[in-house]
Amino acid sequence: MQSNSTLHYDELEAYPCQLPPPSQLYHLEPIDIGSPLVESLSSYVVRLAEAHMHTPSTIVRYVVSPLLNHTYFDPDKTTSMSYKAAGAMSGRSKTAGEWVGALEKLTLRKDLSFTTFLPFQAIFPDKGLLKADRAWCPLCIECWKSEGKPVYEPLLWKVQEVVVCPIHQTGLITICPNCQRKLPHISSNLVSGHCSRCGRWLGHSDATMCSGASEEQIWAAKSVGDLLAHSPSATSSPGKEAIMGFFDNLIKGRKGSARGLAAIMGVNHSYIIDWRNGKYIPTIGALLHICRSFRESLVEVVFSARIQKKPATMPRNGSVPNMLTQKRAVKRQNKINWESVEADLADMETNELQVGVIAKRYQCSPSSLYRKFPDLCRKVSTLRHQNLMHKRTEHDEEIKQKIRLAVNDLVSQGISVKKSAIYELIGGRSDKKSKLINEIIIELGNADLQGQRPDIR
Numbered sequence: 001m002q003s004n005s006t007l008h009y010d011e012l013e014a015y016p017c018q019l020p021p022p023s024q025l026y027h028l029e030p031i032d033i034g035s036p037l038v039e040s041l042s043s044y045v046v047r048l049a050e051a052h053m054h055t056p057s058t059i060v061r062y063v064v065s066p067l068l069n070h071t072y073f074d075p076d077k078t079t080s081m082s083y084k085a086a087g088a089m090s091g092r093s094k095t096a097g098e099w100v101g102a103l104e105k106l107t108l109r110k111d112l113s114f115t116t117f118l119p120f121q122a123i124f125p126d127k128g129l130l131k132a133d134r135a136w137c138p139l140c141i142e143c144w145k146s147e148g149k150p151v152y153e154p155l156l157w158k159v160q161e162v163v164v165c166p167i168h169q170t171g172l173i174t175i176c177p178n179c180q181r182k183l184p185h186i187s188s189n190l191v192s193g194h195c196s197r198c199g200r201w202l203g204h205s206d207a208t209m210c211s212g213a214s215e216e217q218i219w220a221a222k223s224v225g226d227l228l229a230h231s232p233s234a235t236s237s238p239g240k241e242a243i244m245g246f247f248d249n250l251i252k253g254r255k256g257s258a259r260g261l262a263a264i265m266g267v268n269h270s271y272i273i274d275w276r277n278g279k280y281i282p283t284i285g286a287l288l289h290i291c292r293s294f295r296e297s298l299v300e301v302v303f304s305a306r307i308q309k310k311p312a313t314m315p316r317n318g319s320v321p322n323m324l325t326q327k328r329a330v331k332r333q334n335k336i337n338w339e340s341v342e343a344d345l346a347d348m349e350t351n352e353l354q355v356g357v358i359a360k361r362y363q364c365s366p367s368s369l370y371r372k373f374p375d376l377c378r379k380v381s382t383l384r385h386q387n388l389m390h391k392r393t394e395h396d397e398e399i400k401q402k403i404r405l406a407v408n409d410l411v412s413q414g415i416s417v418k419k420s421a422i423y424e425l426i427g428g429r430s431d432k433k434s435k436l437i438n439e440i441i442i443e444l445g446n447a448d449l450q451g452q453r454p455d456i457r
Helices: 041-051 056-067 080-090 094-107 138-146 215-233 240-252 258-265 269-277 284-293 298-303 326-333 338-350 355-361 366-372 374-412 419-426 431-448
Strands: none
Touching (some): 041 094, 056 094, 080 094, 215 284, 215 298, 240 269, 258 269, 284 298, 338 355, 338 366, 338 374, 355 366, 355 374, 366 374, 374 419, 374 431
């Protein structure tokens, strides 16, 4: 017999659910914050665009640009120089602050300043801080790709004084091995791990193709990496008082003589006085040189008060290599063997190298080679240009063939021919692919599309 009794429950009080406001762009997390290989802001912008299935050009021009205080990324004003100027977004200048503010507003993140040198704004000047062009470790990006990890560019690789990878202890690459060109930090069609000019993959696993690294170069890379890793855990941003205290401590080690310290370091004593008084701050290269010479940790100099407790000890030999004239002295010691230069240029007539490679090999300027061997240099330059144009044509034909196959697949399946569908079949989008798709659509014509009207937006 069923019971007709009614079940009674305690009364529940309902509360309104408050959800956080949605972000305009994905709340994408920067890679490895708090580690020496923290991601750079320019790399973050590229990955953010990839996450939205867009090129950096679309995200920057139409989403980020309205929040910036300048107009050189307006859709009708953007040029290659606009992206060249945007390379400073990973630095410590006003430009970096604007980009961080805009991207944090769009993604609702609060940690993007650690992808730049903004936390060290009072420590390092803009001069000598960042490289003018991209640099990368091909072994790192190849390893990340093979392990299924996101491919990105650490902030450490952007630093001018860092010329080696601290992980593999090999030199960073600054010229695309395929098209022999330097690459900007960010460009309209940049894809992570690829050349922004020829589109080829930049990674490889052959360590013998990379240059070696000296002990001093490895130390500099690890020191800057440790500094970047320590930044998020610091209670406050370091001030120039730490640098002032460091130089005051060094002067005390010379019994209060700024001239004595300057003589040992091979610089004018006014540099030492200005650094101690805070009138100017040394470049990151100068500070690394001084820290290594006096066996000090860069992290401790910037963040710790330990350096003020005891005077720094001088090197036992009583001298420090002259950091201002050191490079010039090396160049004066090198004598150029012009016969070897001429032989190398003659060999290059059948290769794809450029005159600048030979100039760098013999530590001279390209203009001096053109003055010494004008005919050979012109032949090499002409050959390089022809080979480069041939490579570009071949690369464009490869893309066009992929587009033709993609269009035929879409038509045979009865799917509307749209750019978005073609992009999925050919593996991503770019300004170059967009232009080639337009050409192929016109080339095929409506007859080959079985009466479809293609949507090429």
